[in-house]
Amino acid sequence: MPKLTIEPVTRIEGHAKITLIQDEHGEVSDAHFHVTQVRGFEKICEGRPFTEMPALMARICGICPVSHLIASAKACDALLAVRIPEAAEKLRRIMHLAQFVQSHALSFFHLSSPDLLLGMDADPAKRNILGVLAANPAMARDGIRLRKFGQEIIELLGGKRIHPGWIVPGGVSEPLTVERRDKILLDLPEAKEIAQRTLKWFKGTMEKYRPEIRTFANFPSLFMALANPQGALALYKGWMRFIDADGNIVADHIDGSDYMHYIGEAVQPDSYLKSTYFKPMGYPEGMYRVGPLARLNMCKHVGTPLADEEFAEYRELQRNTVWSSFYYHYARLIELLFAVERIELLLNDSEILSKHVRAFAGPNNFEGVGGAEAPRGTLLHHYKIDENGLITSANLVIATGHNNMAINKGVLQVAKHFVKGTKIEEGMLNRVEAVVRAFDPCLSCSTHAAGQMALQIELVNRDGELIDRIRRN
Amino acid sequence: MAKILVIGYGNPLRGDDSFGHRAVQKLREYVTLREVEFVECQQLMPEQAEAVSKAELVLFVDADMDGVAGTVHSRRILPEIRKSDALVHHLDPGALLGLSKALYKRTPESMLMTVTGECFGYGAQLSTEVAKALPGVVQHMKEMIMEKCGELTHA
Numbered sequence: 001m002p003k004l005t006i007e008p009v010t011r012i013e014g015h016a017k018i019t020l021i022q023d024e025h026g027e028v029s030d031a032h033f034h035v036t037q038v039r040g041f042e043k044i045c046e047g048r049p050f051t052e053m054p055a056l057m058a059r060i061c062g063i064c065p066v067s068h069l070i071a072s073a074k075a076c077d078a079l080l081a082v083r084i085p086e087a088a089e090k091l092r093r094i095m096h097l098a099q100f101v102q103s104h105a106l107s108f109f110h111l112s113s114p115d116l117l118l119g120m121d122a123d124p125a126k127r128n129i130l131g132v133l134a135a136n137p138a139m140a141r142d143g144i145r146l147r148k149f150g151q152e153i154i155e156l157l158g159g160k161r162i163h164p165g166w167i168v169p170g171g172v173s174e175p176l177t178v179e180r181r182d183k184i185l186l187d188l189p190e191a192k193e194i195a196q197r198t199l200k201w202f203k204g205t206m207e208k209y210r211p212e213i214r215t216f217a218n219f220p221s222l223f224m225a226l227a228n229p230q231g232a233l234a235l236y237k238g239w240m241r242f243i244d245a246d247g248n249i250v251a252d253h254i255d256g257s258d259y260m261h262y263i264g265e266a267v268q269p270d271s272y273l274k275s276t277y278f279k280p281m282g283y284p285e286g287m288y289r290v291g292p293l294a295r296l297n298m299c300k301h302v303g304t305p306l307a308d309e310e311f312a313e314y315r316e317l318q319r320n321t322v323w324s325s326f327y328y329h330y331a332r333l334i335e336l337l338f339a340v341e342r343i344e345l346l347l348n349d350s351e352i353l354s355k356h357v358r359a360f361a362g363p364n365n366f367e368g369v370g371g372a373e374a375p376r377g378t379l380l381h382h383y384k385i386d387e388n389g390l391i392t393s394a395n396l397v398i399a400t401g402h403n404n405m406a407i408n409k410g411v412l413q414v415a416k417h418f419v420k421g422t423k424i425e426e427g428m429l430n431r432v433e434a435v436v437r438a439f440d441p442c443l444s445c446s447t448h449a450a451g452q453m454a455l456q457i458e459l460v461n462r463d464g465e466l467i468d469r470i471r472r473n
Numbered sequence: 474m475a476k477i478l479v480i481g482y483g484n485p486l487r488g489d490d491s492f493g494h495r496a497v498q499k500l501r502e503y504v505t506l507r508e509v510e511f512v513e514c515q516q517l518m519p520e521q522a523e524a525v526s527k528a529e530l531v532l533f534v535d536a537d538m539d540g541v542a543g544t545v546h547s548r549r550i551l552p553e554i555r556k557s558d559a560l561v562h563h564l565d566p567g568a569l570l571g572l573s574k575a576l577y578k579r580t581p582e583s584m585l586m587t588v589t590g591e592c593f594g595y596g597a598q599l600s601t602e603v604a605k606a607l608p609g610v611v612q613h614m615k616e617m618i619m620e621k622c623g624e625l626t627h628a
Contacts, residue, residue, distance in 0.1 A: 110519075130554065130575070133575050133576065134575075137575070137576060140575075140576060141523075141576050141577075144519055144520055144522060144523065144576065145523070147519075147520055148520035148523070151518075151520060
């Protein structure tokens with residue numbers, strides 16, 4: 001059986017490879033996305049005081065440390081059994097949204113725009129951020145400006161851009177000053193303009209990608225995201241909800257502490273990335289998707305004026321729910337605009353400069369679960385402690401794990417469409433990678449592994465015989 | 474007056490790797506000109522390209538691992554174009570200048586000063602030889618600022 005391996009998968013966060021299996025007619029019959037790194041944060045934190053968790057867990061990722069800070073701090077809030085001050089919640093939300101801005105900007109401008117601007121079949125030597133720089137320097141500058149905007153907010157609030165320790169159990173460690181608030185507000189109009197013009201550019205270019213829209217993980221599935229009573233985009237707070245491919249609610253009002261009754265975690269022999277599934281439907285039927293696509297499928301409106309206008313247009317793509325994972329990019333950009341608008345609203349909130357930003361308590365519960373939407377999807381931290389406040393067990397349910405089965409299915413769909421015969425063309429290789437990139441997986445987060453991703457595609461025949469291999473370092 | 478950007482970078486919790494931070498902190502004690510901007514960071518990133526492009530002189534300060542501990546190296550940096558992967562997470566001074574040139578069409582005069590470290594383990598202290606090199610590096614930067622601005626503090 002011919003087997004084709006792509007290794008490493010480039011322009012994603014982490015290390016992975018893809019194996020494609022061909023049948024006797026040279027048609028791709030199966031595909032596997034393997035994650036080849038492991039980190040083990042769940043084990044590392046055992047025996048540590050729970051108060052160390054937010055700062056420790058933030059080290060999981062250099063791109064979305066704030067998501068881990070927030071999920072971890074919320075789990076610790078649950079251990080303390082405190083209700084954090086309102087100003088603290090709003091400040092946490094601002095940092096969380098700032099991270100959405102910088103992470104989504106990284107995903108779109110640095111990792112995916114080379115494909116979208118230069119084309120899937122462009123010379124791989126030019127299909128990178130430098131190629132973007134040469135072809136459209138204004139877009140490259142926009143990407144850098146937007147990412148800087150998000151990172152500077154994180155730095156202004158948390159003291160540093162990466163791994164800030166400002167979010168703590170019970171709230172945040174310091175209130176916001178007038179000077180810092182005004183500095184963020186000063187840069188806000190430009191960020192909003194960039195988000196709007198990038199959306200306009202993306203919508204204008206979508207027509208060129210009809211084949212990719214049709215084949216990039218474009219299938220019915222369940223979707224999971226946080227939901228709130230307003231039916232708006234819920235990023236910081238809400239209950240978990242599952243909907244089906246037609247938008248019907250299949251499970252609702254799921255509290256974070258009850259996740260294990262709805263989410264199962266399957267382990268594959270060839271990957272360090274767990275595959276989560278909707279437990280009531282079992283494995284693998286319970287495949288679902290999370291992240292920007294799922295979140296926009298879940299909400300009735302986004303919740304800010306400009307983003308709501310864009311959302312109304314977006315929902316015209318498909319009745320009830322949007323299926324093609326190519327539209328993750330589109331949804332990501334709408335979320336980005338929402339984040340900028342929402343930051344502005346929160347900064348102008350009358351309570352935002354309050355000095356009361358932290359609640360203090362000792363541990364009052366032996367178990368706590370904290371959850372939030374990370375840029376890539378729903379993130380849960382679940383801790384158990386002993387009577388001394390030391391962690392006895394930790395479980396992290398990460399966005400990329402939720403999407404793992406859909407990524408595999410998406411790779412298969414793309415490969416079936418684009419991979420023909422025993423010779424691998426560069427454009428085919430890139431499309432297989434690009435469908436993975438659409439999900440914006442973060443393997444450092446999801447497997448607790450370090451380093452950058454490398455990719456290999458292997459083409460194997462039905463007897464396991466290697467036909468062709470492309471390896472990328 | 475010339476705009477000068479001083480960037481000290483490295484991990485402040487990894488012994489001699491904190492040298493860039495320590496040099497910037499010391500230099501701040503002597504230089505109070507508005508035209509001199511100080512930055513301390515863990516690593517160089519693409520987002521700094523704009524600030525670099527607006528400077529007339531950029532002084533990078535770091536620790537390195539080449540040679541005998543405490544040895545000071547100083548060299549002019551020229552812009553370099555790198556493969557894209559290197560532009561996502563962190564950069565070296567040449568790549569940052571290359572990005573400044575490509576994005577903003579400006580390449581400021583730039584110097585990199587490094588001191589060879591010997592201990593990069595956990596801790597916030599400099600090793601003896603590296604600590605001894607600190608005053609010399611700070612003095613060298615003061616002289617370069619003096620040369621550009623004619624003063625270190627506003628009269």
